[in-house]
Amino acid sequence: MRVLMLGWEFPPHISGGLGTACKGLVEGLAVHDVEVAFVVPRLHGDEAAVPARLVDSGGATVAQVAVDSALSPYASSDEYTRRATAQGSHAPYAADVIDEVTRYAEQVRDLIHQEPCDIVHAHDWMTFPAGAAAAKTAGVPLVVHVHSCEHDRSGDDADARVVRIEQEGFDAADRVVCVSRATANRLRSLYTITPGKLCVVHNATPSPRSEPAREVTPRVAEPVVLFLGRITAQKGPHTFLEAAARVIEDVPDVRFVMAGSGPLLPTIVERAAAMGLARHVRFTGFLRGDEVDRIYDEAALYVLPSVSEPFGIAPLEALARDVPAIVSKQSGVAEVLSNVLTVDFWDVDELAATIVSVLQSPDVGRDLAAKGGVEARALTWADQAGSLVEVYGEVLA
Amino acid sequence: MSGTAIVLYFHVHQPFRLRRYSWFDVGRQPHHFDDGGNAEIVRRVAERCYVPMTSLLTALAKEHEGRFRCAFSITSTVLEQMSRWAPDALDGFLRLVDTGCAEVVSETSHHSLAFLGDEDEFRAQIEAQSDRLEATFGQRPVTFRNTELIIDANVARIAEELGFRALLGEGADHLLGWLPTSDVYRPHGTERLKLLLRNYRFSDDIAFRFSNRGWEEWPLSAAKFSRWMHEVAEDARQVGLFMDFETAGEHQWEETGIFEFMRHMPGPLLDGGRFRFLTPGEAAAEIPAERDLELPFAVSWADAERDLSAWLGNPMQRAAHAALYDILPDVRRAAAGGRTDLLEAWRKMSTSDHVYYMATKGWTDGEVHEYFSPFDSPHAAHVTFMNALDDLARRAASAAREPAAAVS
Numbered sequence: 001m002r003v004l005m006l007g008w009e010f011p012p013h014i015s016g017g018l019g020t021a022c023k024g025l026v027e028g029l030a031v032h033d034v035e036v037a038f039v040v041p042r043l044h045g046d047e048a049a050v051p052a053r054l055v056d057s058g059g060a061t062v063a064q065v066a067v068d069s070a071l072s073p074y075a076s077s078d079e080y081t082r083r084a085t086a087q088g089s090h091a092p093y094a095a096d097v098i099d100e101v102t103r104y105a106e107q108v109r110d111l112i113h114q115e116p117c118d119i120v121h122a123h124d125w126m127t128f129p130a131g132a133a134a135a136k137t138a139g140v141p142l143v144v145h146v147h148s149c150e151h152d153r154s155g156d157d158a159d160a161r162v163v164r165i166e167q168e169g170f171d172a173a174d175r176v177v178c179v180s181r182a183t184a185n186r187l188r189s190l191y192t193i194t195p196g197k198l199c200v201v202h203n204a205t206p207s208p209r210s211e212p213a214r215e216v217t218p219r220v221a222e223p224v225v226l227f228l229g230r231i232t233a234q235k236g237p238h239t240f241l242e243a244a245a246r247v248i249e250d251v252p253d254v255r256f257v258m259a260g261s262g263p264l265l266p267t268i269v270e271r272a273a274a275m276g277l278a279r280h281v282r283f284t285g286f287l288r289g290d291e292v293d294r295i296y297d298e299a300a301l302y303v304l305p306s307v308s309e310p311f312g313i314a315p316l317e318a319l320a321r322d323v324p325a326i327v328s329k330q331s332g333v334a335e336v337l338s339n340v341l342t343v344d345f346w347d348v349d350e351l352a353a354t355i356v357s358v359l360q361s362p363d364v365g366r367d368l369a370a371k372g373g374v375e376a377r378a379l380t381w382a383d384q385a386g387s388l389v390e391v392y393g394e395v396l397a
Numbered sequence: 398m399s400g401t402a403i404v405l406y407f408h409v410h411q412p413f414r415l416r417r418y419s420w421f422d423v424g425r426q427p428h429h430f431d432d433g434g435n436a437e438i439v440r441r442v443a444e445r446c447y448v449p450m451t452s453l454l455t456a457l458a459k460e461h462e463g464r465f466r467c468a469f470s471i472t473s474t475v476l477e478q479m480s481r482w483a484p485d486a487l488d489g490f491l492r493l494v495d496t497g498c499a500e501v502v503s504e505t506s507h508h509s510l511a512f513l514g515d516e517d518e519f520r521a522q523i524e525a526q527s528d529r530l531e532a533t534f535g536q537r538p539v540t541f542r543n544t545e546l547i548i549d550a551n552v553a554r555i556a557e558e559l560g561f562r563a564l565l566g567e568g569a570d571h572l573l574g575w576l577p578t579s580d581v582y583r584p585h586g587t588e589r590l591k592l593l594l595r596n597y598r599f600s601d602d603i604a605f606r607f608s609n610r611g612w613e614e615w616p617l618s619a620a621k622f623s624r625w626m627h628e629v630a631e632d633a634r635q636v637g638l639f640m641d642f643e644t645a646g647e648h649q650w651e652e653t654g655i656f657e658f659m660r661h662m663p664g665p666l667l668d669g670g671r672f673r674f675l676t677p678g679e680a681a682a683e684i685p686a687e688r689d690l691e692l693p694f695a696v697s698w699a700d701a702e703r704d705l706s707a708w709l710g711n712p713m714q715r716a717a718h719a720a721l722y723d724i725l726p727d728v729r730r731a732a733a734g735g736r737t738d739l740l741e742a743w744r745k746m747s748t749s750d751h752v753y754y755m756a757t758k759g760w761t762d763g764e765v766h767e768y769f770s771p772f773d774s775p776h777a778a779h780v781t782f783m784n785a786l787d788d789l790a791r792r793a794a795s796a797a798r799e800p801a802a803a804v805s
Contacts, residue, residue, distance in 0.1 A: 219424030220791070257420060269776040270712055270757075278716035279723075282420045282787065283780045294421065 001392065002035045004117035004134060006108060006127035010040050012288060017313040018147050021179070021203050022123060028204070028385025034392070037115045039108060039130075097126075098161050105129035112138045119143060119392055125150065125162055128169030135172070141395040144173040146183055151190055152308040153234055167191050174395040177201050177388070179311035180332025186310075201388050202336050204381040205316040210293050212321040222253040223300035223359050226323070228292070228314050231262035236305035236328065236345050241268065243305070245275055246352035251359050254280065259295050261286040296321040301358050301365060306331050307345045315340060319376035324368035326354055336379055339372035401579070402635040402675040402684065403626075403666060404593055406565060407642035408542070409447070409471040409490075410508050411439050411478050412750035414772075418785045427792065429742060429785040436482040439475070443486035446646035447479075451489030453645075453656060457663055458498035465663045466498045466674040469642060470542050473506035473529050474748060487533075494534045500676035502565070503527045503538035509747035510544060510708060512552050514722035522744065523559055539563065540677040544749050546595065546639065546698035547705065553584035553592070553692055561590065563681035565639060568594035569696045569703040579633035581680070582690035591681040592690060595639040595698060599626065604640040608653035619658055623665035626672065634684050635675070639698070700758070707756055713779040714752040720783065721746060724790045731796035739793050746786060754778035 005026070009019035026036045108130035121143045122131025128144055135142035150162040170176050170187070176197045178184040184198050225244070229235045237258065244256045258268065258281060265283070272281040287295060296302070302318035302325040309331035316333065318325045319340070327334055328345035341358070343350045358365045416431040457465045471490060479487040493499045505511055506526035511519035523541070531537045540563040541556040548566035556564045568578030573594075582592040602622070606612045614621070629636060641648060649655040666672045675683065699707040709715050725743065732740035755775045772778065 266774065266776045269779060273716035273779065274712035276716070278713070278779075278783055279720050279787070282423070282784060284420045285777075285780075291421070 001033070001119070001389075001396075002037070002117045003029070003119045003121050003392070004112070004115050004138075005036050005038045006120070006122040006131050006134070007038055007040055008123065008126060010038060017203075017311070018123065020206055020313055021147060021311075024204055024206055024381035025385055025388065027207070028381030028383075029388065031382040032385055032389045034385070034389060037117065039111065039115075098165075101126050101129055101165065105133045109133040109137050118396065121145060122169070123147060125166045125169065128165055128172075132169060132172040141174040142172055143175045143177060143391065143395065144169045145177045145179075146187060146310070147179055148234075148308075148310045149183070149187060149190070151186065152183075152310055153232075155233065155308070163191075170197070173197065175199055175391050177391060179203050180335050182330070182332050182335065183310040199391055201384055201391070202332070202379070203311045203313050203316075204379045204384045205320050205376045206313065207381070208320060209289055212293075213297055214322075215298070218298065220255060220298070222255050223251075224298050225254060225256045225355060225359075226259065226295060226299035226302045226318070227256070227305075228259040228287075228295065228302065228318075229304065229306075231258065231260050231265040231268055233264060234306060234308050235260075235262075236307050237264060237268045238271065239305040239307075239345060239348055239351065240303060241272055241275060241277060241281065242348045243303075243351040243355060244277055244281060246348065247355050247359070248277075248280055250356045254359060256281045257284060257295065257299070258282070259284045259287050259292075292317070293321065296323050299323045300362075301326065301355060303351070303355065304328060304331060304333075305343075305345055305351060309333070316376045316379065319369065319372040322369045322373055324358060324365040325372065326351065326358075337372060337375055339368050339375055341368065400671050400673055401629060401631075401633045402680045403672050404635050404637045404639075404675055404677050404680050405467040406502065406542075406637070406639045406677060407467065407469040407644075408640070409469055409475055409642040411435070411442065411472075411475040412508065412748040413474055413478075413745040414438075415746075415751070415781050415785055418781050418788075420784055423784055423788045424791055426788065429789065430745065435478060439478040439483050439486070442643060442647050443479070443483035445651065446643050447483070447486035448489050449651075449656060450642065450645045450659070451486070451493045453659055454499070455489075455493045455496055457660070458493070458496035461663060461667060463498055464667055464674060466500075466676050466679070468500040468502050468540065468676045468678075469493075470502035470504045471530070471642075472504065472508045473526055474508060474745065476529065476533065491534065494536065500540065500678050501530045501534045501536045501538055502540045502542050502677065503530060503561070504542050505544055507744040507748050508544050508750070509744070510547075510718065510749050510752070511747060512543060512547070512555070513705075513709075514718065514747070515725055516551075516555070518722075518725060518747075520555065520559065522747075523555075540565065540681070545708070547695055548584075548592070548692055549695040550584065550586055550692045553587050553590060557584075557587040557590040563677045564590055564592045565637070565677060566592055566594050567696050567698040567703055568596055568637065571703065572690075572692070572694075572696045576688070576690070577630075577633065578637065579629070579635055580688055581634055581684045581686045582688055583686035585689045585691045591684070591686045593635060593637055593677050593680060595637040597698070599636060600638050600640050603638070603655075603658070604644045604648065607644075607655060607658070608649050616654065617658065619661035620665055622658075622662060623669070626666060627669060631671075635680055706758065708749050708752045711755065711757050711775075713755045713757075713775065717752055717755060717779060717782050717786070720786055724786070724793055727790070727793040727797040731793045734796060734799075736793075736796045739789065739796060742789055743793070746782070746789065751778070751782050755782070 007022045011019050011023050029036055112134045119141050120131050120135040122128050123145045124147050131142055150158045170191055170193050178200050181200050184200050227240045231237050296318055302323045304312055304315050304327045306328050311332040315325040315327050326341040329342045330345050334342050341354050343354055413430045414435055415429055503526050505522040511522050527538050541561040542565040543552050546567045578594045578596045584592050607617055645655050645659055695705050696703055728740050728743045755778045757775045
């Protein structure tokens, strides 16, 4: 079976969990003898300027076909315009992100002749028009995969054009795969989707890049409470700061490390200073590979206070590296874990109290990390890809 | 004294800029500064400015046989950089002082905001700076200028207590109201100190507008400048031309003709017979202070606001400043136990440039870079500073706890 998969990003060039999920899926599908031609919309400086066939360490064959475009995951319309402008007037980029999505669709439709496939699988809204066009041209089924919808990303400020593109994608698709039951329920209430199209395939734990390594003599004495994710309103960075301010009343010697980048980062840096947290909160900016491993290995606790989190892979990574995790009840990952602490994203007092309890009772943290680690490691991409293969089988039948 | 004094004063400074210092460096990397970058910058400025400009001023002193006089302050941070990386620049300043026509002005050793953070540290940095200037140039300074020309009643009081004769300040409109910048003032509450103010119009004609082709008076010639100066009221006591030394060759590039201007500026002013060049110390000795001046709020020479907002205008700047002074007691204990290197590192972080880099005034670039560089954005500057300070705080606290062990 051959799948033409349309993504936004692929490791190591990722800005969020989507690229990680795509890599896991591709690796998992290889176990089931599914060949994937993976199209990414954006070239990076360290990639070949021509379409290249790569073989990654997991042994999965990844045909990485780059289409030159300024699209980037998670980009708002404003961010897109700024980036396209920064690339210079000679670049043939469309001025608006919606136009760019359309242009990408045309390129992918042309590409379909070089990349014959049995199924087209499109990840999130920016690839939906491309997926629909390619599937129609090739006369094959379309699977769309929702890692987050516009209402998750933008809350009440949802862009009506994006919502329409999502709806059209759901209309054109033979199956709509969601990363959690919570996401499926949201889609059911916010969009019109033919009953029977919706299905759930949870994400899984990424294969570890290295073995967890705790320093015997840590370079910093205080416990580190880790936030790792894009710094956007969706991820709840304000809640994290407010909880931090309450935690230091009980546990003065603690560092809150916010790892990640995003449009809200400058605001959050200023906010931390204004709240009197400049000495307690450290920022790392965007981290890659071994730096992510190091930051987990130095953490006493991982916190994901997302307002809206369709899934959330990072807590699985944390647990797999023996770091206990607190996640918001609103996150999809809570559906697949028992040994994780959950709080409502809006309940700052509860979040602070939970952080304090873990910091003050290291045994609790160790126990949660051990049991949660077992759960996380058992959640494999091979198994999840197996569920996806069943979905493929249904649409091909 | 009759006639009008021209008080030409330059400020020489380079900070020790921080290296890219991340959270992962905290507790591991004891060196906080970008030696490579700092060396490169001071060498470049030496070549473009310090060497040619000191040579020009030395030539003017000789050509006018002592009638051309000027003053400069030079921070300990830039002195250290010159001795490490640009000794020819330091030689240039030594030769200028050897003419007998240049006065050396004191300040805080590390161009700090210590007057706001800790009065003992403020005094200590001033004494250290005066000692260093005396050891380097053979003059005990009699004139004081605070960082960025910031003055208030407290600064004036301390300057007098430390024995200074003259204080330099900004002739800001909101400080003076209808009073002229050209008078010599007695800061209210002091008894002997004389305050000399900067004439911002004439100073900024040279320091800022000189190369601006959109300026209706461009190009500015020495003759035109002299004509304007001669329009100053006959009874004006002094005209303070205060500016960064780096004006010549760095802020205004050589191609703008700034060196030619400087070379020809004194001639027509001296020819008229009305003007005399005096150093600030000489002006303070000769010109009586005619009026008391209240200094009810802090005034600086920066930005349109002429206040402290360039350094302490936003929460990141205030938090960094507060955190810096919070660790000073530990740093002092560490230094008392032998770790004077930690005090020196702290003082290099007390340089006001670090909080200046965090200013968000006029910052419109919302782009977030993937990796923090101290100069990418005000936020990156803050994050970098707080990381480095976190590290320094740990070293100081640990040395303060065990001073005996720290010496080894």
